[in-house]
Amino acid sequence: MLVSFWMENFKSFRDRVEISLIANGADRTFPSAVIPAKTSTGGEIGLLPAVAFYGPNASGKTNLLMGIDYLKAAIAFSQPVWKPASGTYLDPNVVCPETPSTFEINVLLDGVRFRYGFEVHPSHFSREWLFSYPKGRERELFQRITHRLDDTFDTSAEIGSNLTGERRDHLSSLRRTRENSLFLSSLAQDNQDEASKVYKYVRGWNTAIDRPQKNFSEMTSFLSFRINTFKELTLSLLKLADPSIQDIEISEIEDNAKSAYGRAIDNKHYKASFITGVAGNRYGMPFENQSRGIKKLYTLCADVVWGLQMGQLVVVDEIETSMHPHISARLISLFQDSSTNPKNAQLIFATHETRLLSLKHLRRDQIWFVDKQDGLSTVYSLLEFSPRKDENFELGYLTGRYGSIPTKGLDPQWYETIKQVINESEIDEQPA
Incomplete structure (x- = not known):
């Protein structure tokens, strides 16, 4: 789990x-929204x-979630997918371009806490580290450093004695680690125990940020086609929004139509039709003809349902878009209840839906704010x-008690300015 x-x-x-x-231990409200996670020391931590x-809009909420998404992508793809000359896919539009970007996570896996992070430039990863805390005390597993020397790179690592396996195997993994790939990923490719645990956990994160809706709808269709229980759960969620939906029919798309539906999954493409019952009659309606709310809910199922079934982290931007607040609240409640979340999945989401700001839906320690001043974003807790x-x-x-509202920095004369511009407009006719 993410700590x-x-x-x-x-x-x-x-x-x-x-x-x-x-979880804030002093907060006794909404106790079901705390997961009692066991630790290797025999204790327990509430997550x-x-x-x-x-x-507000443009405050940095999406950028924050994209940071989580970038960390996941770097771990999952840097060694097996990224090409040697491709760089690190880091957005160069940062506040301090000469300074590396830094990311770190603390995760609890099988009762053991791991701390992993890296520093990254557009061209290479300059530092990387992994520590574990099996008995509550810090143990160094490795620290990797890459220096840039003109157009070449020199990578070295301090490998701790607590990293299980043979040292010669670790050095072999290090030699295969490029300047634009992570040592953790190389070790995981070679099945090193601690690195594999962190790698597999993070690789399973579902980060639905800035990706085509059609790809997600096709992924939902693919999973529904292959896994009957996934289809049943997806159907039950769709009925929250439209009780008339009785079934989902999944079929492969003909070859000459595949290009319109995004990338293939296992070299095959799938589409969904929803079987609806009205006045005793049943008829099918394709995904493309559904409302925006149904489309959004269906595409979210690729992450939400799969995340709950596998106990993974799910990251969603603007969870309320095109959906009724009650539907958004129901989705969130699935993670808050141990009976629907027995594998301890976690949800991180951004939203503008203020009706979720209630102890009926969220604890005080679950509410965070993102604000921007002078072009710089900050994050702080309601606590x-x-x-x-x-x-x-x-x-x-x-x-405005908690800040982070869109009108805070607005010119108090904005209304008068807009009124003046409209009244002084000299446009006489509509554009063609």
């Missing part, structure tokens, strides 16, 4: 920002199954304002 994540110098975030999924991020248990969080947010 914490921090990053520095990524997109609109110059300074270090950290999010914690450790949150969901956290929400609020803030920093010491809110009362009976406080109206929605009202407090909308009235």
Whole structure:
């Protein structure tokens, strides 16, 4: 499970920002929204199954989620997929271009906490580290350093004695580690135990950020076609939005139509038709003819349902888009209840839906805000304002008690300015 994540110098975030999924032990509200995770020391740590991020448009919410997505992509793809001359796919539009971007996670896997992170430039990874805490004390597993020497790179590593396996195998993995790939990924490719645990866990994250809707709808169709229980769960979620949907029919797309449906999955393409019952009659309606809300919900199932079934982290931007607030709340509640989340999946999402700011849906330690001042984004928790248990969080947010509202930096004369521009307009006719 994810314990914490921090990053520095990524997109609109110059300074270090950290999010914690450790539950506030003093908060006794909504106890079902705390996962009691066992540790290797015999103790227990309360972790949150969901956290929400609020803030105005362009504050940096998506950038924060994209930071999580980048860390996942670097771990999952840098060694097996990225080409040697491709660089690190890091967005060069950062606040401090001469300074590396830094990412770090703390995760709890089989009761053991791991701390893993890296520093990255557009051309290479300059530092990388992995530590474990099997008995509560820090153990170094490795630290990797890559120096740039003009047009060449020199990579070395300090390999700790606690990294299981043969040292010669670790050195072989290091030799295969390119400047634009991660040592963790190389070790995992060679089945090194600790690295493989972290690699497999992060690779399984579902980060639905800035990707084509058609690819996600096809992934949902693919999973529904292959796994009957996945189809049943997807259908039950769709019925929340439209009770008339009775079934989902999945079929392969003809060769001459495949190009219109995004990339292939296992070299095959799938499409969905929803069987709807109206006045005793049944008829099929293809995915393309559904409402935006049904489309959004269906595409989310590729991540939400799979995440719940596999106990994975799910990251969703603008979870409320095109959906009724009750549907968004139901999706979140699936993660908050151990009966529907027995494998301890976690959800990180950004939203503008203020009706979710209630103890009926979220604890105080699950609510975070993203704000931007002078072009720089920051992140902070609702807990920093010491809110009362009976406080109206929605009202407090909308009235600016917690900051992070879109009108805070607005010119007070904006209305008069707009009115003046409209009245002085000299456009006499509609454009063709």
